[in-house]
Amino acid sequence: MSRLIIISNRVSAPKDSNSGAQGGLAVALSAALREYGGIWFGWSGETTDHFDGHINFQRNAGVTSATIDLEEQDLDEYYNGYANRTLWPLFHYRIDLAEYERGFAGGYQRVNDRFADTVRPLIEEDDVVWIQDYHMFPLGQGLRKRGCKNRMGFFLHIPWPPRRLLNTLPEAAELAKTMFAYDVVGFHTQEWLESFQDFAEKDLGATVHDDGMIELEGRKVLAIAAPIGIDAKEFIEGANSPTARLAYRQMKDSAVGRDMIVGVDRLDYSKGLDERFLGYERFLERHPEERKEVFLLQIAPPSRGGVESYQKIRTTLEGLAGRINGAYADVDWVPIRYVNQGYPRDQLAGIYRAARIGLVTPLRDGMNLVAKEYVAAQDPEDPGVLILSRFAGAAEQLKVGAVLINPYSSEEMADAIVQGLRMGREERLKRWRAMMDNIETEDVIWWRKRFTEALMSETVGAD
């Protein structure tokens, strides 16, 4: 069996999986590496004065990781620059926040070349290479230039934006062309896949075939939609663990009979946090009878503090939370508990379970795993209600049971909160069951199998 070489910006070793704010990748990919063997390659998170290509190998819980240090300038231009000030906002439809600087583009290419140079010698003839996310678009091309003939796949964890937005990026065409170095490219949803097909066809002149193959200048890539899931079994177990039970009990006690609404998000403008606060404010304003009957717990561990727009969102949210609490709080009640720190996974599961409503309202999100985790953590006898943005990738799968809303409309959000609070047990059960069917079937194992099987199938392969 082929080994798997996974490459991503950061390597999340399994020992880290129970602490702090975690991206959605760690659990899924460690499991894949345990099954196939191989290496997880990426940036160590450390800087060095002078990049020398030194690789640090480690083995934890059955997973081998190989990491390199990068220079300060790399971080400024590649990570804080092109990845998080150019691509992240653009791919989340925020061209108002996207910064187009040649220095960022240059640094991004340089770091991808550094990755290619250092990982190339680790790749053996039969290995299958699977590259993750927007930090690494050109890496496949870099490896091909260095003679790598292996099967190579790429998975994008964020949306692929509509072509009219993508075309604001000066090097849009070059970036999109890098996708043709791969044998398989994957997106979470049909919508992101179609946006890529559209760009490939209209802007690159590629041909989109009915079987999912896209052909450009003699290169064929299979483009698929493969929505990522959660490790449902593990999460349900976690939600029943002693830690989760304790967290549940403590939340219930501190709620003193009030209904809790919960939001859990990295502090990121794509997650629609200000809009969420505004929607909740509208709810309080329109429904005086509900005040003091509910409260909103927003957990938002800070992320990407080195980027200005992230510092700004923090200030905005503090202002909004202060304003709303100032306007409505009483001696025995605070409408918003706004917390800027992360919690261990099991504790989070208990908190999800204690919430009558899960409020997941991104303005745009590749998938959104919190929506799935909230559902999986619920009490099967008395589940809560998921209110979900129609612009989250997860809406494609969870529309069967979630209350879908447009997060830009505070009125829709306010109405949905009332609907959630008043929803009877029978309807909650029906909706929850429908979502659980999907979450349990299309879980993270299903996702990685769907991708790796496509990558290893006979119909694809390097020429």
Ligand code: GDG
């Ligand atoms: C990207 C895409 C896509 C959050 N706070 C705490 C904590 N978290 C965990 C959640 C969840 C994860 O972080 C966040 O995953 P999301 O999917 O919601 O969002 P991104 O980080 O933006 O991830 C996204 C994902 O990649 C996977 O492809 O779904 O669309 O943007 O698992 O639970 N975890 C702990 N404590 C916290 O306080 N332990």
